Each structure stands twice: as structure tokens, then as C-alpha cells.
Amino acid sequence: MAGETTMLEAVEGLDSGVLRTAFSGFPCGIAALSAMTEGAPSVLIASSFTVGVSMEPPLVMFAVQKTSTTWPQLAEAPVIGVSVLGEAHADKTRQLAAKNKAERFRGVQTHAGEDGALFLHEAPVWLSCGIEHTYPAGDHDIVVLRVLRVRVDFSHQPLLWHRSLMVPVSR
Incomplete structure (x- = not known):
């Protein structure tokens, strides 16, 4: 598949696999959104996470599938x-x-904030956020989050999602 090219195809009638492959060609960061919900940890992984939506107020955003069973739980977290x-x-x-929510945190070290926010150890950035807005967008919702607190530790290198693989960023 390396170096493979295809013809430009019209989106109407396009196989969703082709579109997914095209979208995977854009490298992006990966974020875990998590909180304690109903006494248990909940997590949603987003490769659609975007920082710098706004500096004043500080806003970030991500997109979540409308069929997600985790997002409704996280959306209730303060x-x-x-x-x-x-x-x-x-x-x-x-x-x-x-899909197996009971196994998601097995062997994963976390830090729980007093407010219920949950963070993964060894992450280069932690953001504590509240929901600012939610907008419908096709089969997803766009969720805008207001950043409340920040922690940065660049001794840890971020991961990128590219062509359906997790790729570490090297200096």
C-alpha cells in the first residue's frame, strides 16, 4: 500500500472504507477523554481532537459518533x-x-481529580474541561470543551494516528 495512489472519486456512492482510508492519511493526535461516572471510570478515545479552537475563552473540540454508548455517560460528568x-x-x-468497557483500564495508571476528571499517567498534556457547546454534524456530534486547568509534561512524547497506525513522535 506504500506509495499507492487511486483516482479521485466522487463521494456519492463511495464505499465508506475508501473514505476512511483517505481520512486516515491525515496524521492527528490521539486524546483520551475520561471521568469518573456513576462510581466507575469512563473513557472515550478521540483522534478528532483539536486544540486551539479559541484562546479567549480557551476552547478545544472533538467529534463523537452519535452511536457512542460512552459519550452519554461522559457528557453527564461535571x-x-x-x-x-x-x-x-x-x-x-x-x-x-x-467495546468491553470493563477491560478498558486494565493495567492503565490514572490520576483522579477531586472534580471527577480522570487523567492517564505519562501523557504529555492534561486538560481539565467542561462542555461548552454541542453541535450536530452528520453521523457525529461536534463537542466544544472549555479548558479549566492545564498540565504539560513534554518529557513524554505524543502519539499520532496515521494510516490506521499509532506512530510515536520523535524529536
């Missing part, structure tokens, strides 16, 4: 912890996103 995933999470990312 504060959501956003952990930008780092190299240490490479072997745990798919587990954190797994």
Missing part, C-alpha cells in the same frame, strides 16, 4: 479529563477504545 496520549500508551490505546 468535568472531563483530556489526556493527550503519549508513547507509553501505544500498547493500551486500542484497549482503552475497546
